[in-house]
Amino acid sequence: VAIDYRVEDVLKLSSPPGSATFVNDRGCFHVLAPDDRQTYIERVHGVLAPGGHLFLRVFSDQEPPGPGLHRFTLKELESLFAARFYFLDFREGVFEGPMKPKVYVCLLQKREAVTC
Secondary structure, X not given: OOOOXXXXXXXXXOOOOXXXXXXXXXXXXXXXXXXXXXXXXXXXXXXXXXXXXXXXXEEEOOOOOOOOOOOEOHHHHHHHHOOOEEEEEEEEEEOOOOOOOEEEEEEEEEOOOOOO
C-alpha cells in the first residue's frame, strides 16, 4: 500500500483531478463559512478518483448550542453532499480531547454522474 499525504487549502486544491482515492476530513468542513461549503464539496469531488471515498467528521446537532463551530444535522449533511456523494456509513461519536464534543462520522463515496 502506498500513501501519499498532501496538505493543501481545501478551497484551492492544486492536486490533479482524480488523483486521490481517499480524503480524510477530521474537522475541516465544520469550520468553513456557509458560502464556502459548496466549493469544498466541488473541490473534494474533483480531486477524488472514480469511486473514491471521503471520511468526514463534523460537529453534530447533538452538541449543545453555543459559540464555536457549526453543528450539522444529518438532514443538512445529506442535502449538502447527496448530489455528489453516496452515504455509505453514518455514525455518532465524539472527538477525542478534554471536551469530547459530539460528532457525526460519515463515509461517503464519490458519485460519477453528478446531478444538479
